[in-house]
Amino acid sequence: MSEQQLPVVVIGAGPAGLAAAAHLVERGLDxxxxxxxxxxxxxxxxxxxxxxxxxxxxxxxxxxEKLLAPTGWVKPDAATYPSGADWAERYLQPLADVLGDKVRYGATVTGVSRVGRDRIVDADREAQPFTVRIQLADASEQRVLAHAVIDASGTWATPSPIGGDGLPALGEKVASDRISYRIPDLDNPAARARYAGKRTAVIGSGASAFTALATLAALSTSDDGAGTHAVWVLRRGISGSTFGGGTADQLPARGALGLAAKAAVDNGHADAVTGFRTDAIERDGEQLVLVGDDGRRLDPVDEVIVLTGLRPDLSFLSELRLGLDERLQAPVELAPLIDPNQHSCGTVYPHGVNELSHPEKDVYLVGMKSYGRAPTFLAMTGYEQVRSIAAALAGDREAAERVELTLPETGVCGGAGLFDEPQATPTDGGGCCAAPTTLTIGVGAPASSGGC
Incomplete structure (x- = not known):
């Protein structure tokens, strides 16, 4: 097989990965x-x-959508908001089914390199195909050769820890039985029992923290939730922009979520603790005590929900020559465009192959993975990324460099000072997530495109 006859390996069958496969098929690539x-x-x-x-x-x-159309797939109501389950079941799985044997499940990528070349070797490097090592569900290993590699594996599996210095707080691992890094699903009886009537610390200042606060506030007013209370721990203070843009947000559901979090605090369902950077977690009987780097000790809590962002797993790419920004762990040309101190998901300029290229030719990080630790990602931004990359791999440079997506600014979340810290403004699953299904939100047609 010549290198051009080899497939383009796409890592991850999420929104960006499956969109990449669709664009590659459209371009006649495998x-x-x-x-x-x-x-x-x-x-x-x-x-x-x-x-x-x-x-x-x-x-x-x-x-x-073009790939799905001949199958009789019907696009859901364009004006409604899907949940994560809706997105997976009504769009992602049907798309993967259409792709058929081009999608392999139970295949965990454990390493990527060039055939016969570690990251040190220069000689004939670009002439060698990629070798992708995978581990299957039965623990056996295989090797797949590839013409190019598109990593769309996201950041969901690597949540950031509690520590204000980016490291796990002292005692964090020992207390793991009382710590969660996910938004609780209170429709699940076990999760509901875990938080009902309990005092829970919510650490983080982004959309996920808003969701957790609103969720716990709703639980506190339910028949089985008496005594439920949240302690909202922020690394900075509360300002006019802390809760987002409210009714001025061009993403109405996001604005409603911020208002719901504000209501949780205003109505006494949550107490806000500001300027607190967790250094340690100590046991106090059956409860936990958060200790700040300034020596402050918070009152004991029963549970801790950590929503301090996500970060990329780059370990399996260690033999590739990646050009990553030292702060965000995003491609160096992309990093200034997505700096969370300056940009929101609506102010990031649409970008493609030029901003996503690395010193290692024909390897790309896309979707949420391309943003490193920045939380400002939109699904439609990822779709534009993979459209551009597929065009470049097909040799259509003009199409690759053409921008085919317009993202209006949200007008409410740009500018320094919005975020607690880059790692403290989380998104979930690669697209700024909003309210749980039990929360009533305003329904409208947001002007901004994407997964936020």
Missing amino acids: PLVLEAGSAAGSAVREWGHVRLFSTWSEVVDPAA
Whole structure:
């Protein structure tokens, strides 16, 4: 097989990975999608109880829709907001089914390199195909050769820790039985019992923290939730922008979520603790005590929900020559465009192959993975990324460099000082997530496109 006859390996069968496969098929290229889970959108399914900020019209990739159309697939109501479960079951899985044997499940990528070349060797490097090492569900290993590699594995599996210095707080691992890094699904009886009537610390200042606060506030007013209370721990203070743009947000569901979090505090369902950077977690009988780096000790809590962001797993790419920004762990040309101190998901300029290229030719990080630790990602931004990359791999440089997506600014979340810290402004599953299905939100057609 010549290198050009080899497939383009796509890592991850989530929104960006499957869209990449659709664009590659449209360009006459052969994708092979490697998915660690047992179904499409495995990470998305884990936050299936959470609703997106954007409508169906903004989270379906155009090339994917063309691929689905001949099967009789019907696009859901464009003006409604899908949950993560909706997205996975009504779009991602049907798309993966259309791709058929181009998607392999239970295939965890453990390493990527060039055939016969570690990252040190220069000689004939670009002439060698990629070798992708995978581990299957039965623990056996295989090797797949590839013409190019598109990593769309996301950041869901690597949540950031509690520590204000980016490291796990002292005692964090020991207290892991009382710590969660996910938004609770209170429709699940076990999760509901875990938090009902309990005092829970929520650490983080982004959309996921808002969702957790609103969720716990709703539980506190339910028949089985008497005594439920949240302690909202922020690394900075509360300002006019802490709760987002409210009714001025061009993503109405996101604005409603911020208002719901504010109501949780205003109505006494949550207490806010500001300027607190956790250094240690100590046991106090059956409860936990958070200790700040300034020596402050908070009152004991029963549970801790850590929503301090996500970060990329770059370990299996260690033999490739990646050009990453030292702060965000995003491609160096992309990093200034997504700096969370300056940009929101609506102010990031649409970008493609030029901003996503690395010193290692024909390897790309896309979707949420491309943003490193930045939390400002939109699904439609990822769709534009993979459209550009597929065009470049097909040799159509003009199309690759053409911008085919317009993202209006949200007008409410740009500018320094909005975020607690880059790692403290989380998103979930690669698209700024919003309210759980039990939360009433305003329904409208957001002007901004994407997964937020």
